[in-house]
Amino acid sequence: MAGENPASTTEYIQHHLQNLVYGKLPAGFERETESGMEVLGADTWTMAHGASEAAAMGFWAIHVDSMGWSIGLGVLFCWVFRRAAVRATTGVPSGMLNFIEMIVEFIDGSVKDSFHGRNKMVAPLALTIFVWIFLMNLMDLLPVDLVPKLMGLAGVGYQKIVPSTDPNITMGMALGVFVLMIYYNIKIKGTGFVKELTMHPFNHWAFIPINLFMELVGLLAKPFSLGLRLFGNMYAGEMIFILIAMMFAAGAGTGLVFGGLNAQFFGEDTDGVFWLVIFTMVCGVCWMNLKGKISTGKTVLLTLGLLTIGGGVFALGGGLMQWGWAIFHILVITLQAFIFMVLTIVYLSMAHEEDH
């Protein structure tokens, strides 16, 4: 949480956008430790403390959080669908199986609509992409502070729980699709692929360099558009969640009485404690109302009063906005997963068709 201080606001955002990185610090890197600065004698594989160390690791680093969540969600996908596959019967499907079959049928329909070649891999590929990306995007709907705070309590400094806000993840999948595109282009078309690259759109030998340039740009644009579109959308969505969360915190900081006390005596870090107190009191009031000890009118008044004291009007607004954006975001995450899947199908379909 952060108050109105601009420095801590920036810090808050940066903290949220920093991955948990494990990688190789190069020899000669000056490392900040508890006992002061330490110069590394040799290449060291270690967990990065902060953005500067992560940046120094360069290419030889891995985002532990992105990879972990991504693999975890992938395993979840495999587990759920495998379970459905084992239970699949030709009889009347029920419950979970129904839901899974609905998804499978939807994917099958999409593939049949736009892919006309014969390839047993496209449909499972599309299913994996759709469900996996959807699950990764879905992590965006968890409250932005929840998992990082819990992880912080467990001693893990950084945690980005939405893998699709990491360009490595989205570009990794896009490149995977790209590799398949190239593979099938060569496998299906053979020399026709070279011809497509050199003799399109101007069918004359003199235009070969121009054709090659245009076609290569077109080809390379595909994985980039695929990966960066998903990344951009999810990153922006995550950003908005963070900004709304900051407003929420700022609201707490501007509380009439406690806000002032808070700033005077405790500094920034006690926002959480302060909110816990307010929250407990509101809960207490509601509980008393349920037990019949105070009237509903009084309950509303007391709750509003407590929230006003805590700057809760702002905070409540923040919460509502968070909620509203989350609802809107459900559309975005589904749509992005769908777009990634459909474009993959279309690209692979193009790789299978001789003339386009």
Added chain:
Amino acid sequence: MNINLTLFGQMVTFAIFVWFCMKFVWPVIIGAMEERQLKIAEGLDAADRSVRDLEAAQDKVANQMKEAKQEASGIVDQAHKRANQIVDEAKVLAVAEGVRLKVAAEAEIEQEINRAKEELRSAVAGLALAGAEKILEASIDDKANRVLIDKLAAQL
């Protein structure tokens, strides 16, 4: 935005999950679904067929009913006709019998008349003889008289 090993990690993970899905998930689910689709189609077909069969059976039943009714009414007509015929025959027979009885009765009556005439004749002859006897008393030859009297009797 650091591009690093995560990129390749994700590519490998991606490949593994796609392979898993292709091997153990997709064919099983889609196979079961297609099989079920087939089963449902067959079931619907069977339902259609049974409806058609039912209609055909109902038609057949109606036809048979109609035929049976026609047959029954035919039988009844025939029975009526036969009954009339029997009655007519009986009438003819009765008339014939009546005529025969009448003829027999007439014959008997004639016989009776003849017999009565005979008796009357002999009775008259006897009476006449007795009368003559009384008239003539004993002198007359009985034999010659008898011939005369029989002649008389035959003339009656």
